[in-house]
Structures are given as structure tokens and as C-alpha cells.
Amino acid sequence: MSDNNTLVLNSLKSSPNGLTAYQILNLLQKTKPIKPMTIYRSLENLTKKGLIHKTNKNKTFHLCEASHNCNISEAHEHNSVFVVCDKCGLTEELKTNLFSTTIKKIKSKKKFDLKKFKLEITTICKDCD
């Protein structure tokens, strides 16, 4: 794993609510001169490996919950399920395979590959309710 990937992972480790690409860039530029392209490449790389996920709603990157416990250099892929608060943006990756079997059975008419689905549930957290 490249140094930049490690830097990006570490910045996300200390940010449970996730960071946008821009926030990660800002954070890392405080310690060393780093080009935006480098960060974007790292983010793409880590996303492909399944070590981080991006939420659509807030455009934030999150360390994969599953990667907290396993060897970080070990690539793994899975269907991520996120729940996001519509008001404050609180985000959590749910550890569940409940949706996997069901969604993978759905037949698409337009050549969609449902095996690669990601799910994002938007709702309201207890604090905002």
C-alpha cells in the first residue's frame, strides 16, 4: 500500500462521520504538500479495494466498518449498506447481509449488475427526531 493510501486511511480513521475529498485534501496538506490528483487517485484505489466507501448523500468517504477488524492491506469487496440522517448527516455503515440475497435475485431488464449494489438509507437519527 502506498504512503498516500495510508495517509488517507488514517485521516478517515480519526473521522467517524466521514470526510469529503476536499476535507481530506485540506487535512493532509497541513502536514505535507500533496496534489489533489494524488488524493483522488488514492480515494479511487481504496474504494475499489473495498476499504472505504463513498456516500452519495453527503459525498463523504468512510472507512469500511469491516476493515476495522481485519488486516487493512487485505482487499475485500462487499455490498455496503449505509444509513444517513437527512438533517444532521450522521452516517453509519450497517453490518448486515440481509439485503444481499434479496437484491441479487432481482432481474434487471437493462443489463444492470445487481451483484455490485450499494445501498443508502436516508432517514432521521434519534437526536434530530
Ligand SMILES: [Zn+2]
Ligand atoms: Zn464496508
Ligand SMILES: [Zn+2]
Ligand atoms: Zn440527525
